[in-house]
Amino acid sequence: MMAHPGAGFEKVGLWGGFHSVMVSCSVTIPVFNEEVRLARCIPRLHQFLSANLQLDWEIVVASNGSTDRTEDAARQLSRSYGGVHVIQIPEKGRGGALKAAWLDSRADVLSYMDVDLATGLEAFPALIEAVASGGYDLATGSRLLPGARVTRGWKREVISRSYNLLLKALLGTRFSDAQCGFKAISKAGAGELLPLVEDTGWFFDTELLVLAEKLGYRICEIPVQWIDDPDSRVKILRTALADLRGLIRLRRNLREGKDRSQAPRNQPRGLQPGNGTGAQQTCKPTRNWIDHQESFWEFRRGTAGPGCHRR
Numbered sequence: 001m002m003a004h005p006g007a008g009f010e011k012v013g014l015w016g017g018f019h020s021v022m023v024s025c026s027v028t029i030p031v032f033n034e035e036v037r038l039a040r041c042i043p044r045l046h047q048f049l050s051a052n053l054q055l056d057w058e059i060v061v062a063s064n065g066s067t068d069r070t071e072d073a074a075r076q077l078s079r080s081y082g083g084v085h086v087i088q089i090p091e092k093g094r095g096g097a098l099k100a101a102w103l104d105s106r107a108d109v110l111s112y113m114d115v116d117l118a119t120g121l122e123a124f125p126a127l128i129e130a131v132a133s134g135g136y137d138l139a140t141g142s143r144l145l146p147g148a149r150v151t152r153g154w155k156r157e158v159i160s161r162s163y164n165l166l167l168k169a170l171l172g173t174r175f176s177d178a179q180c181g182f183k184a185i186s187k188a189g190a191g192e193l194l195p196l197v198e199d200t201g202w203f204f205d206t207e208l209l210v211l212a213e214k215l216g217y218r219i220c221e222i223p224v225q226w227i228d229d230p231d232s233r234v235k236i237l238r239t240a241l242a243d244l245r246g247l248i249r250l251r252r253n254l255r256e257g258k259d260r261s262q263a264p265r266n267q268p269r270g271l272q273p274g275n276g277t278g279a280q281q282t283c284k285p286t287r288n289w290i291d292h293q294e295s296f297w298e299f300r301r302g303t304a305g306p307g308c309h310r311r
Helices: 036-053 070-080 094-104 121-132 154-171 187-196 204-214 236-256 285-302
Strands: 024-030 056-063 084-089 108-113 140-144 149-153 182-184 219-223 226-228
Touching: 024 036, 024 121, 036 056, 036 070, 036 121, 070 084, 084 094, 094 108, 094 187, 094 204, 108 121, 108 140, 108 187, 121 140, 121 154, 121 182, 121 219, 140 204, 140 226, 154 204, 154 236, 182 187, 182 204, 204 219, 204 236
Parallel strands: 024 056, 024 108, 056 084, 140 219, 149 226
Antiparallel strands: 108 182, 140 182
16 A cells, blocks of 8 residues: 555546546656755655645655765655655666566556656656556657657757667667656556566666567557756766667567567457567557547646657
8 A cells, every 4th residue: 555645536537537446656766876856856746746646656766876865865855755765776777776666566557757857747647547547558758759848958869869760770669769767557567577678777768668569568658848957867978888788689689589488478458469479559549539638638737738649
């Protein structure tokens, strides 16, 4: 049971859906030497979740390899804000931190976002809803879909678009943005996919999405607002080289059938029977579905919010 109870969870659907079963959500914030930004992130995120998620939720600060006062700062925040928990992972790496937090969680929907909150929080309810009741196994934010609003320097823009084009060329993927730090996955999906993901660093996001798509899981992409943080800890060149090595390894594994042979025996929800390929089926959104999304956001915020790009 989550430490922070929601308000009854009678009505959670962004398009007015009702649920008879309580759903819980865990939000992981992976951090490495982030004692300063944590102090800005947790109060803002806690306030948003309290006001906008009518379900049981928790925030898990996953400190991985931190050498400053990050863990102390996180524990102080956990005493000040209900539903905030802290775990410590000795090894540095976002992927390893997410694996540890997600596999240890009992929540129905597992999610994460970066500590800089570069992705607009207004898209988070749609992210959770896609997994909780939208029929998707995994949902991810996208900075490259129509409707996304992105503020960042031209170097990062070129690198991001080039990386995703390379990913499509090498692995034939269909999702638009591999590395947006804004994702949600079902507890069942995490239990099946995480043991297959080898990377424990920045390539974790790409590997998770690629394996999910290749194994037929249903993926929802949501256009987001994203503002680059000039104080980002990401080392662009080092991360790009590590991602290239990860792409080569993953391509080799897929060609050799390594990941497919280790796939769970039970067919995932999104796997369409009869095609024998395990490939994800493309499912375009209906106009009514999009209208429902937009009408919610117009009513709640005064502006149309993120829609879901069905895959």
